[in-house]
Amino acid sequence: MDFEKLTREMRRLALEAGDAIMAIYGQDDFEVEAKDDDSPVTAADKAADRIISDGLRAAFPDTMLVTEEQAATHEMQADTFLIVDPLDGTKEFIHRRGDFTVNIAYVEDGVPTRGVVYAPAKGRMFFTGAAGQSVEETGPLAKDNVGPLTPISVSEPDNAALMVVASKSHRDQATDDYIGKYQVKDMKSAGSSLKFCLVATGEADIYPRLGRTMEWDTAAGHAVLAGAGGQVLRFDDLTPLRYGKQTYANPFFIATAPGVTLHQG
Template identity: 45%
Template sequence: MHTLLPINYTALLSIFEETAIAAGREILRIYIEGCDVALKDDKSPVTAADHAAEAIILEALRRATPEIPIVAEEEISGGHVPGDLGDRFYLVDPLDGTREFVNRNGDFTVNIALIEHGAPVLGIVYAPVRGWLFTGGPKGAQEVTIDHMGSVTTRNSISCRTAPKEMIAVASRSHRTPETDDYLKEFTIADCVSVGSSIKFGLVARGEADIYPRLSRTMEWDTAAGDAVLRAAGGITLTLDGKPLTYGRRNQANDADFANPSFVARGKL
């Protein structure tokens, strides 16, 4: 592990916020106007909104910090894989929840995260239809409300709650599995809310839910930003063997580069 050069996290988080709002504005334009849907090699959907948002994010990050490598979903899908990532890199999902975008239910987000030594240390999750923006970093987590013009209207600190005896769970809207339901049977669950994209991490981070198990496949860009917000709010994301979820997996014997294992995101234990 190498010592990283100092970085201004506050300034970088402001860049994340401005960039996510700009990307969200373009996503909303395409969402309103409509667009064609294509299928990638893995049969997952992709739209013009994915590509437009990613272009905005990549341009902003490369202008601000050209020395930090970027792992971005659509670039990876197109075969543009960065070389040595080192101990600090970005993970970007320009439109997390493309299925939700296509289904027009509003449960999609813009995700930007900074990874250091395998851990998500800075992240932003923006749900443009809902006007919710979650941020997380060394100074804690916030929920920011964005109006239809893309302007900030409120900004409040958030934190996870200590789980009550009867917990609120959140689960994937599009990828919920029987294994997830079986896992939740181990706990006393008062309610299980189905919602798309990284909004699930935000609900746990602001104390509205307590546990989010994901036993179906995800990629690191799907989770890093939400995980950063959750950890900044006092929660944690663990693999099923109880270890913190790490990022930057490559050359995996049984899965693709940057594929996550199953995990459970939780509030304060």
């Protein structure tokens, strides 16, 4: 894989998809449909998916592509592939809360090694560079001109005063019970894969997820976190979360800075 090209194309396509999403987000009203699993989908999901999938297939025709909005791709299996959630946090989008992202990732041998997470309503862009180091791009975000890049890194956590981030739309008692095992200084909630990015930048130390997710929900954020020195571990045995699983469903997991003393579930 040409990682310079991969980074360039993933970043550009995320920005193009973000423009399409925000054009629909700015409308007075938009239609919300239900998929087969009863999860919501909008015209923004579909428009962003077309832009990203067409662009990736043109740029990387020999690499398998899995995308949330194309069910046929969920039947494909490989250890190395591209994986996309064109609009992660559709509920946040529908309720106009801003915490939604465009997620594009590259998985190598079951491990997300490159990824882009773009939050168009917040103007925040995170990605792994060609060498694998994660950065946040600041300033005006232009498709053909990369702005100032700030390398990001996980925190050096104080286990007596941890910063915790949890899901905004999927918080439950089991999550609260698990968080209660830690000494928590402060807690914040966020939607979509922004939670991974908050751990990657050191704005949070740990993000536990005790709920259903799919690999397209997590791969890009996982790559950004890994490129900032963080890790994503299975909740049950604290082994690294792997990708390319049949059905692309994830087990419960913990995204964390390495310095956090973890409790098993």
